[in-house]
Amino acid sequence: MMRDAAIDVRALRHSYGQREVLRGLDLRVAAGEIYALLGGNGAGKSTTLSALLGFIRPGSGSVQVCGIDPATAPQDARAQLAYVPESVALYDHLTARENVEYFLALARAARDRGTVIDPALDAVGLPGHAWDARVGGFSKGMRQKVAIALALARHVPVLLLDEPTSGLDPSATLEFNRLIETARDRGVAILMVTHDLLSAVDVADRIGFLSEGRIEEELVAGAAGARFDLNALHARYTGAKVSG
Amino acid sequence: MSAAVTRIAREEWRALARNRAGLIASMLLALLVLAAALVSVERRNAIESERARYQASVDHQFDEQPARHPHRMVHYGQFVFRPLSPLAFFDFGVDGFTGNTIFLEGHRQNSANFAEARQSSLLLRFGQLTPAFVLQNLAPLLLIFLAFASVSRERERGTLRLLLSQGVDGQRLLMGKLIGHAGIALAIGAPAFILLLGIAASGGAEWGAGLLLILGYAGWLLLWAMLAVLVSASVRRSRDALIVLVGVWMVGVVLLPRALPEVAAVRTTLPTRIETEVALHRDLKEIGDSHDPDDPYFNDFKARTLAHYGVARVEDLPVQYAGLVGMEGERISTDLYARAAARTAGLEAKQAGFVQSFSALSPLLAIRQLSMALSGSDMGAHGHFLDAAERFRYRFVQALNQMQVDQIPNTNAGEDPRIAAENWKTVPRFSYTVPPPPGLSDPRVLPNLAVLGGWLLALVLLALPVARRLGRAAR
Numbered sequence: 001m002m003r004d005a006a007i008d009v010r011a012l013r014h015s016y017g018q019r020e021v022l023r024g025l026d027l028r029v030a031a032g033e034i035y036a037l038l039g040g041n042g043a044g045k046s047t048t049l050s051a052l053l054g055f056i057r058p059g060s061g062s063v064q065v066c067g068i069d070p071a072t073a074p075q076d077a078r079a080q081l082a083y084v085p086e087s088v089a090l091y092d093h094l095t096a097r098e099n100v101e102y103f104l105a106l107a108r109a110a111r112d113r114g115t116v117i118d119p120a121l122d123a124v125g126l127p128g129h130a131w132d133a134r135v136g137g138f139s140k141g142m143r144q145k146v147a148i149a150l151a152l153a154r155h156v157p158v159l160l161l162d163e164p165t166s167g168l169d170p171s172a173t174l175e176f177n178r179l180i181e182t183a184r185d186r187g188v189a190i191l192m193v194t195h196d197l198l199s200a201v202d203v204a205d206r207i208g209f210l211s212e213g214r215i216e217e218e219l220v221a222g223a224a225g226a227r228f229d230l231n232a233l234h235a236r237y238t239g240a241k242v243s244g
Numbered sequence: 245m246s247a248a249v250t251r252i253a254r255e256e257w258r259a260l261a262r263n264r265a266g267l268i269a270s271m272l273l274a275l276l277v278l279a280a281a282l283v284s285v286e287r288r289n290a291i292e293s294e295r296a297r298y299q300a301s302v303d304h305q306f307d308e309q310p311a312r313h314p315h316r317m318v319h320y321g322q323f324v325f326r327p328l329s330p331l332a333f334f335d336f337g338v339d340g341f342t343g344n345t346i347f348l349e350g351h352r353q354n355s356a357n358f359a360e361a362r363q364s365s366l367l368l369r370f371g372q373l374t375p376a377f378v379l380q381n382l383a384p385l386l387l388i389f390l391a392f393a394s395v396s397r398e399r400e401r402g403t404l405r406l407l408l409s410q411g412v413d414g415q416r417l418l419m420g421k422l423i424g425h426a427g428i429a430l431a432i433g434a435p436a437f438i439l440l441l442g443i444a445a446s447g448g449a450e451w452g453a454g455l456l457l458i459l460g461y462a463g464w465l466l467l468w469a470m471l472a473v474l475v476s477a478s479v480r481r482s483r484d485a486l487i488v489l490v491g492v493w494m495v496g497v498v499l500l501p502r503a504l505p506e507v508a509a510v511r512t513t514l515p516t517r518i519e520t521e522v523a524l525h526r527d528l529k530e531i532g533d534s535h536d537p538d539d540p541y542f543n544d545f546k547a548r549t550l551a552h553y554g555v556a557r558v559e560d561l562p563v564q565y566a567g568l569v570g571m572e573g574e575r576i577s578t579d580l581y582a583r584a585a586a587r588t589a590g591l592e593a594k595q596a597g598f599v600q601s602f603s604a605l606s607p608l609l610a611i612r613q614l615s616m617a618l619s620g621s622d623m624g625a626h627g628h629f630l631d632a633a634e635r636f637r638y639r640f641v642q643a644l645n646q647m648q649v650d651q652i653p654n655t656n657a658g659e660d661p662r663i664a665a666e667n668w669k670t671v672p673r674f675s676y677t678v679p680p681p682p683g684l685s686d687p688r689v690l691p692n693l694a695v696l697g698g699w700l701l702a703l704v705l706l707a708l709p710v711a712r713r714l715g716r717a718a719r
């Protein structure tokens with residue numbers, strides 16, 4: 001039996017014109033849980049995030065973020081979540097600190113440098129010398145860290161991550177995984193949309209396979225030893241046959 | 245106003261401050277406005293003192309004429325120069341095209357001469373460097389370049405999605421952008437506004453006109469800032485926003501204001517100077533010919549004059565009859581000229597009305613008329629000067645005719661009758677006071693402010709659906 005879900009999606013359907021993208025999606029993520037949503041291109045991952053962010057009004061079904069419907073109360077729902085987009089877009093003319101401070105100001109969140117911003121930048125491993133550098137010269141990985149620092153600094157109950165490890169090198173990916181585990185341990189519900197099977201296996205509590213607009217299969221991490229059968233997952237994900 | 249709105253607006257200013265090209269362009273335009281204002285003030289003062297000097301010079305020359313027949317002095321005439329209004333530095337309006345000097349003489353109305361556009365290089369015809377020229381033509385272009393990507397770039401970069409995910413709704417986002425660019429627009433106009441306030445504070449111009457000018461130009465600049473932001477929020481790509489906005493600028497600021505007067509001239513044709521002269525000559529002949537001994541009108545005039553003085557023959561009149569005929573002829577021709585001028589003014593008003601009816605389409609027409617009217621350099625101000633000059637011309641000519649009537653003997657005047665040179669000093673002198681600038685309720689002010697206000701209101705109303713779409717456009 002699942003605890004109260006911070007993210008609760010039921011029988012969600014949505015179409016773009018004639019093309020139905022979500023066909024009865026059911027998805028629940030509890031507080032203190034990392035859910036990795038895997039799926040091929042066009043499976044409906046981004047549409048799911050858009051529905052949670054209140055950017056689209058679903059055709060039918062229900063979406064709740066901490067008990068709030070993003071379609072009818074998008075600002076209230078967004079106040080409960082932080083979002084890290086796949087392609088991290090920041091303001092190139094601002095420094096890392098200024099970017100985080102600006103977005104926190106818009107979110108009406110606490111933004112004290114000493115107690116909020118700097119600890120968040122430090123936590124994501126952004127070198128100190130980069131904090132006051134304009135992000136126009138940052139690599140994709142560094143931008144990703146700034147966006148994650150922003151998400152962590154929001155101190156919200158729900159974290160939506162869109163391909164968070166895309167563009168990160170292996171060690172940065174490991175650092176990132178430890179970060180979101182920390183967030184989970186603080187009770188944050190994390191939905192991670194990803195193609196990165198290794199990362200999903202490393203941190204996820206549950207993995208859902210999204211196909212043709214619904215969860216086709218859902219796996220729960222084992223309590224001990226290997227959390228997931230990586231070979232089986234890989235075969236499941238790529239459609240290859242598993243030997244033995 | 246919410247904290248998010250002011251924060252977004254402040255962020256636009258910070259982005260401009262850190263964007264060297266945008267900052268330099270804005271500072272250059274603000275400097276250009278300031279330079280144009282200072283140069284125009286200097287130019288206005290120079291023109292004004294030059295006109296005063298010329299007026300004194302021609303008055304002196306008139307006074308120094310030797311003893312002559314008064315009718316020769318009627319044709320010696322007087323030059324009168326149009327003084328500039330205190331705010332003409334802001335917008336020289338039609339002054340460069342209508343001329344500022346009139347030669348006044350008997351029997352005819354001369355048009356104003358020595359328009360600077362006719363004397364100067366061709367370049368002058370494309371607009372003098374005044375604050376009005378910079379604010380009307382160049383400032384909108386700069387505002388377009390600063391704001392065309394204000395929202396569309398957020399969409400293109402992906403920051404729009406991140407902004408909205410922080411809980412900022414489309415309305416606050418758009419309002420922040422609008423306020424940010426409105427602030428930039430007002431900062432661009434600030435040098436001119438400060439100068440206007442300074443001149444009003446120093447007593448150099450009326451407060452009302454200065455404040456109405458500031459109000460009108462503030463509305464004009466805000467209109468472009470708002471338009472640019474809204475177009476940017478309505479299209480997917482910044483490139484599309486730029487194309488649309490430059491197109492609007494070209495049509496509204498360049499094409500329509502220049503094409504419409506041409507269309508108006510074709511729709512309502514003004515008679516040429518020669519046609520007017522021929523028609524007046526014909527009308528004068530129809531009324532009467534003083535040189536024709538059988539002319540019924542002047543025969544009647546003679547009969548009335550003889551009866552008035554109680555004599556039977558012209559030779560018995562105590563005054564010079566030719567002078568009386570001259571005065572009557574002047575009265576008749578002046579009346580005909582006045583009617584012809586009124587007809588022409590009516591046609592010009594019709595042309596202006598046609599052009600002005602498009603101000604809802606091209607608000608430049610509204611700000612242009614408002615600016616010229618408040619600066620005292622519009623056709624209305626020019627017409628006021630022409631009327632005053634014509635009234636003076638009649639008084640001046642009739643004063644000389646009266647001297648002929650009173651001082652030249654009616655009979656046996658000799659071959660070259662003259663009167664003393666001292667008489668010229670008693671002839672009236674042209675004294676013209678620039679009319680006070682129009683007030684808020686003037687038909688050249690209120691309707692144009694209403695057009696600008698209407699545009700701003702329409703843009704505010706348009707912002708509502710654009711903001712709603714923006715809030716959901718980040719999928």
